Amino acid sequence: MIHEYALEPTVLSAWASNHRDYAEFLREYGLGTPRIVSSFPKRKPSKLRSYLLQHGPQDAQSLSGRRYTEMVIKLTESVVIRDALDHQASAWSDAAIAENHRAPFGVILSSSAIEAENNVTPDSMYLEGSAWNHCGQMEVKRTNSGIFSVVGDLLRLSSKHILIIDPFGWSAEAINFIRFMVHGISRDRLTDDLPKIVLFFKEKRGGVNAGGGSPSADHVKNQVMQGLGEKFGNIEFEVFELRETTVGDVFHNRCILTEHGGVVTGHGIGVSGNESHTDEVFLMSADIYQKKWQQFMELKCFCVVSSA
Structure with a gap:
């Protein structure tokens, strides 16, 4: 996109x-x-x-x-x-x-x-089938390769930051996608500079009716890095577990941002792996992108529960 x-x-x-x-x-x-x-x-x-x-x-x-x-x-x-x-x-x-x-x-x-x-060229760019025409929203299969096929260039072209914003970014499915993503962005790169990856997920409190709570940021980071192996041992990866405040915005939408723009997904990166399951991915406008960047990179709207 x-x-x-x-x-x-x-x-x-x-x-x-x-x-x-x-x-x-x-x-x-x-x-x-x-x-x-x-x-x-x-x-x-x-x-x-x-x-x-x-x-x-x-x-x-x-x-x-x-x-x-x-x-x-x-x-x-x-x-x-x-x-x-x-x-x-x-x-x-x-x-x-x-x-x-x-x-x-x-x-x-x-x-x-x-x-x-x-x-x-300026004369051919508006013709039917022109490479200039691009979709602002797409349907994808809820598999690692399905999502990556749409957001792969956004991620691969990044050399500074990749922000993953997902309330359930701590899940096993989400961790698996992050590993898949890291392998994907390491191929066909235009520069040797690898982006810093930052994951934000929402605190989930456990209880009798709520089930188990979310793990700590340190646990999630270790799970990702152990699955990547020594080849990616030097990649910069930070994780933040966040809690909503009474005066700030809610942590709900699932987003992926880089220095070049961002996308919103319905289900996030915790894919089901089922080929029959689909999701939608939408390209962010500049103002929504700036809002999300400020909310999470500056952490003004949320309380940091744990970080690694």
Whole structure:
């Protein structure tokens, strides 16, 4: 549901000169959308920003120049990092083709057609079957591979944080999915930087009628790490057991967030494994994403019962 876009500066510059294209870019690219721009042909967002600004309209103070600058600032707020070679000496299209052969982009958006199956242009992007079209919600099978098939790119493209928010993230089924996920994001990576994984689950109090309570964060972390083995011994993994407060919001929705966006699932990561069971996954809008990020990363709404 999140796709890495290699974006030619010429396209961005042309959009800046047209009010409709400018408005569509602000709506259709960046955080809260399926389209996240690649750091190509650079690695660091700051280098990409400088590179793009160098290729903008000559008059930076003109209307199109100011729009272009705003567009560059927006797209570099959330960038897919890839350990690409510096292709500055090559034509952008030639460099994009070479890099796409090395590690395919989700989509290459160029001013004119190039030799790549995942290429679209401003003239072809709206055609039926275009690679530009992406779903904002999908039905999945409630299996490890079923969920990962939809959220895999969101997770694989992350190099900073993966937040898993699930009231029952302590369950055996959820722990099994986290192990499956770690193995999945280690393949076909664009950078050697592995993201830090943070799991938030809700305290469940045991009792005569309620059954057993939730285990501690330390227990859940140990269960995950023991199942991963020595290969992933250095991965950063934190776990928080949370309790709702009387003045804060409730802990109910199941979400997965990275620096590139987030999704909401109905049942969460505790999959049944039954091929006939289904769930729905929805892409978060930017404002809902920001709300969830603040709620859990800043922990303002919940009390920490245990952590590891």
